[in-house]
Amino acid sequence: MxxxxxAATTPVRPEVLEAMRPYLVGMHGNPSSHHSAGEQAARALERARERVAASLGMRTSEVIFTSGGTEANNLAVKGIVLAALAEDAQRRALVTTPIEHDSVLQSAAYLHRLHGVAVRMLAVDGHGAVGADDLAAALDERPTALVSIGHANNEVGTVQEIGSLVAVAREHGVPMHVDAVQSAGRVDLRGLGADAVTIAGHKLGTPKGIGALAVRSRVPLEPLLHGGGQERGRRSGTENVAGAVALAAALELADAExxxxxxxxxxxxxxxxxxxxxxxxxxxxxxxxxxxxxxxxxxxxxxxxxxxxxxxxxxxxxxxxxxxxxxxxxxxxxxxxxxxxxxxxxxxxxxxxxxxxxxxxxxxxxxxxxxxxxxxxxxxxx
Structure with a gap:
């Protein structure tokens, strides 16, 4: 067969499985625990964070491990917009496109329904591409909290000219989130220049259940999960150390190959x-x-x-x-x-x-x- x-999911790579195996069967400490087993897990987690950050061209402290792309997109869209509203209630707009993953579109619908955020859908051409001029016109209309546009579409494969779109958003002082779930490992992401980037491990050869959101430190982010304050308070919940190690290994392999x-x-x-x-x-x-x-x-x-x-x-x-x-x-x-x-x-x-x-x-x-x-x-x- x-x-x-x-594009839906990939087989787990043997090299990735070997990298994560010690954290499944032996080194099982909680990275928040203050003893040798916990510190061992915490060191592995931070090494993985460093490797993911290097692959994305971000700072180590800017990487947040999540359960996958859907959670990362929810955290990016809701978290950045809600933080912006808390600072300035006039920035009640979000710009995206109708060809985004449902995790982005449904997050936008949630913000509209519960928080009155105006959602502007940019038109795409017959190939699925977004025009920089259209983005500029949308941002000229009203104060905007976030632009969220996928790097590569998961159904038709079109890759956006993200550099020109990021430049427009930056000119208007609006942070830009890029869903790079499909492009991670296939395209070099270090030069995207976006303020927030989403990736998911199972598109790269890891088991399902691990992803990451990288957010520039200058961009305020409202956490969606509350509890123990893990991930520097931005995503509570005991971290999936084995998954983080797997994600780092998969990205390194993809970058090398x-x-x-x-x-x-x-x-x-x-x-x-x-x-x-x-x-x-x-x-x-x-x-x-x-x-x-x-x-x-x-x-x-x-x-x-x-x-x-x-x-x-x-x-x-x-x-x-x-x-x-x-x-x-x-x-x-x-x-x-x-x-x-x-x-x-x-x-x-x-x-x-x-x-x-x-x-x-x-x-x-x-x-x-x-x-x-x-x-x-x-x-x-x-």
Missing amino acids: LYLDH RAQHASRVASQTSAFIDAVSDAVPQAALTGAPEHRLPGLASFTFAGTAGEAVLLELERRGVISSSGSACAAGSDEPSPVLIALGIPAEIAQTSVRFSFGRSPLPDGAPAQLAAVVAEAVRAVSAT
Whole structure:
């Protein structure tokens, strides 16, 4: 079985498992405890924090370990906006886009519903890109507490020109949060320049249940979890030491391997896109043709049903998805594809292929495209 749903989650890497194993079976101390076992755990936690901070281009003290990307996005969006409201009640606005992960969009909806925050949705073009001029116009309209825009979209793979967007936010004195869950490990994040960055370990080869939010020290943050004051008071709860070690190890491996693997994976993805476009007449690539994540290709297949194509692909030994795993099972067309201007009946035919860090064998993109063509023909014939 060929697993092509790495955008949803990745297998745990053996090297990561080995790095975290001592903190699962032997070194089990609580990092808040003031004895040798606790101090040993605290040292491991801080070493992991240093390594994560280095990968993100942030200070060690700015990294907050969380249970994953969803919690980190909630903490960023709610925490920064609530802190801003406490300082200046006039900064009652949040700017984001309709193609963000649900953890961002539902956090924005919460702030609107319970705190009267005005949520401005920036339009995206047909590839899913945000314009810097549109962001500037939105920030000119009213005092804003936060801009939250994802680095790379998890359904279509479009990578935003984050540098230009960060520059606009900075000119207006507004902090910017970047959800980098999909891009972490695949793209160098050290030069983003954002004020807050979210990552999740299970997209990088760690077990599920660990993530991080890095927030510049100058940005006030209201904690959402209260208790023992862990993570410098910004996220209470006993830290997942083994998970933090795993996240640091996965990021280090990804950073070391990126130059070696990224160009080949991108080349093979481009070959796959071309082969599918040639083999399947109704195939239409979604997202940006060039500024996209290496290893992600999403298509619509007009005249089919995306879920039926997925079943046919799995019968032929290929596991893929119809988009975000968080929206799996929904009968509604993808809001991301609708925001790109794709009609609902076409959006429901989408299939996403997301490759892992290891390149496919030579010739595999064409062979895989032939399997896709067979699956689409089987569905079209029914």
